[in-house]
Amino acid sequence: xxxxxxIPALNEAESIGPVVRCIPRPxxxxxxxxxxxSTDGTAERAQQAGALVVREPRxxxxxxxxxxxxxxxxxxxxxxxxxxxxxxxxxxxxxxxxPIIRNQADLVVGSRLLGRTEPGALTRVQKTGNQLAALxxxxxxxxxxxxxxxxxxxxxxxxxxxxxxxxGYGWTVEMQIKAARxxxxxxxxxxxYRPRRSGKSKVSGTFCGSFGAAFKIIAYLAWxxxxxxxxx
Numbered sequence: 001x002x003x004x005x006x007i008p009a010l011n012e013a014e015s016i017g018p019v020v021r022c023i024p025r026p027x028x029x030x031x032x033x034x035x036x037x038s039t040d041g042t043a044e045r046a047q048q049a050g051a052l053v054v055r056e057p058r059x060x061x062x063x064x065x066x067x068x069x070x071x072x073x074x075x076x077x078x079x080x081x082x083x084x085x086x087x088x089x090x091x092x093x094x095x096x097x098x099p100i101i102r103n104q105a106d107l108v109v110g111s112r113l114l115g116r117t118e119p120g121a122l123t124r125v126q127k128t129g130n131q132l133a134a135l136x137x138x139x140x141x142x143x144x145x146x147x148x149x150x151x152x153x154x155x156x157x158x159x160x161x162x163x164x165x166x167x168g169y170g171w172t173v174e175m176q177i178k179a180a181r182x183x184x185x186x187x188x189x190x191x192x193y194r195p196r197r198s199g200k201s202k203v204s205g206t207f208c209g210s211f212g213a214a215f216k217i218i219a220y221l222a223w224x225x226x227x228x229x230x231x232x
Contacts, residue, residue, distance in 0.1 A: 001027070001077040001078050001097075001100070001101060002029050002073070002075055002076055002077045002078070003026075003027050003028050003029055003076075003077065003078045003079075003080060003097065003153075004028070004029055004030045004031070004032065004072055004073065004076045004078075004079060004080070005023055005028050005030070005031045005032065005079075005080045005081075005082065005093075006032050006034065006065060006068030006069065006072075006079060006080070006081050007019065007020070007031065007032070007033045007034065007046075007051070007068075007081075007082060007083070007084045008034050008036055008061055008064030008065055008068065008081075008083070008084065009033050009034065009035055009036060009038065009042050009046065009064075009084035010035075010036040010037060010038055010042070010059070010064075011038045011039060011040045011042060012038070012042050012084040012085050013038070013040040013041045013042045013045050014197060015084060015085050015086035015196070015197035016033060016042050016045050016046045016049065016051075016084045017045045017046070017048060017049040018049075018086065018197075019082075019084050019085075019086055019088075019090060020033065020046055020049035020050060020051045021049050021050070022089075022090040022091060023090040023093065024090065024091065024093055024094065027093075027094065027097060028080070028093065030052060030073070031050065031051040031052065032051065032052050032053075032054055032068045032071050032072070033046035033051040033052070033053050033054070033084065034053075034054045034055075034056050034064040034065070034067050034068045034071075035053055035054070035055050035056070036056050036057075036058075036059060036060070036061075036063070036064040037056070037057045037058070037059050042084075043055065046084075052071070054067050054068060054070075054071045055067075058167075060167040060168040061168055061169060061171050062164070062165075062166040062167040062168050062169075062170065062171035062174075063167045063168070065081060065164070065171055066164065066167070068081075069159070069164075072156070076156045077155065077156055078097065078100055078153055078154070078155055078156065079153070079154055079155075079156055079159055080093060080096065080097075080152070080153045081150060081151070081152050081153075081154075082150060082151045082152075083150050083151070083196075085196035085197055086194065086196060086197025087121060087193055087194050087195065087196045087197070088110070088150065088151040088191070088193070088194075089191065089192050089194065092110065092151070092189075092191045092192065093153075095110070095189045095190075095191065096108045096109075096110055096151065096152065096153040096189055096191075097153055098189075099187045099189070100153060100155060104185065104187065105185045105186065105187040106154065106155050106158040106179070106184040106185045106186070107152065107153075107154045107155075107158060107175070107176075107179050107184050107185070107186050107187075108152060108153045108154070108186075108187050108188070108189060109145075109147060109148075109149055109151070109152045109176070109186075109187075109188050109189075110147075110149050110151035110152060110188070110189060110190075110191035111146045111147040111149060111188040111189065111190055111191065112147050112149050112191060112192075112193040113130075113131075113134075113146045113147045114146055114147070114188060114189070114190035114191075115190035115191045115192050115193065116190075116192045116193070117192070117193040118192070118193065118194050118195060119195075120195045121193045121194055121195045121196075122193065130147060130148055133145075133148055133173060133218075134146050134147060134148065137173075137176060137177070137180070141177060141180040141181070142180060143176060143179065143180035143186050144186060144187075144188065145176055145186075145188070146188055147188065148172045148173055148176065149172070149191070149193070150172060151191055152172075152175070154175075158179075158182075158184055161182060162174075162175060162178040162179065162182065163178075164178075
């Protein structure tokens with residue numbers, strides 16, 4: 001399988017190089033780092049580490065992911081997303097790919113809840129919000145979610161079918177909701193989660209970030225839940 005990695009990055013100069021270099025090749029063919037308006041040399045260090053750098057100056061996690069998707073080679077089979085701050089362990093990438101390679105899944109998410117989360121990697125607010133969103137997804141959408149983690153792998157045709165649209169904080173939950181609605185084969189695998197190695201969290205690091213992420217996730221869950229009810 002032709003596997004390509006997308007890493008959205010904003011001011012991750014200290015960590016992006018080691019993250020890119022730690023990605024196993026094979027099975028990964030290429031790494032695309034999307035510089036989301038960094039001011040600290042993130043793009044230069046990503047290039048030095050061997051990544052293709054795409055620039056998306058308009059801020060937003062979803063925007064960065066969409067820019068990375070647009071830059072993928074036309075023959076990509078599987079797309080992997082992970083963060084560039086060092087919190088995800090690239091050495092675990094094969095765990096995510098295994099269910100896809102075995103033709104057991106279309107979307108695989110690395111679950112921090114099932115794995116080991118190091119002290120300080122997630123705030124109490126993040127843990128609580130994540131658990132509530134996962135519970136909502138399980139009960140209302142029938143998908144076995146324990147986590148909304150950013151470390152995930154998905155078949156390219158499945159990703160195209162989801163028609164992802166969110167430009168910001170709702171990207172991860174949008175993918176899981178749409179996967180459930182389209183009946184994609186979903187699995188989770190345990191992954192470790194570490195405190196970020198560089199920069200400041202764009203979500204938990206500020207009140208606006210935390211509030212914005214929580215609001216967007218709840219809004220997505222409520223909207224699609226309501227739409228599901230109308231369709232019945």
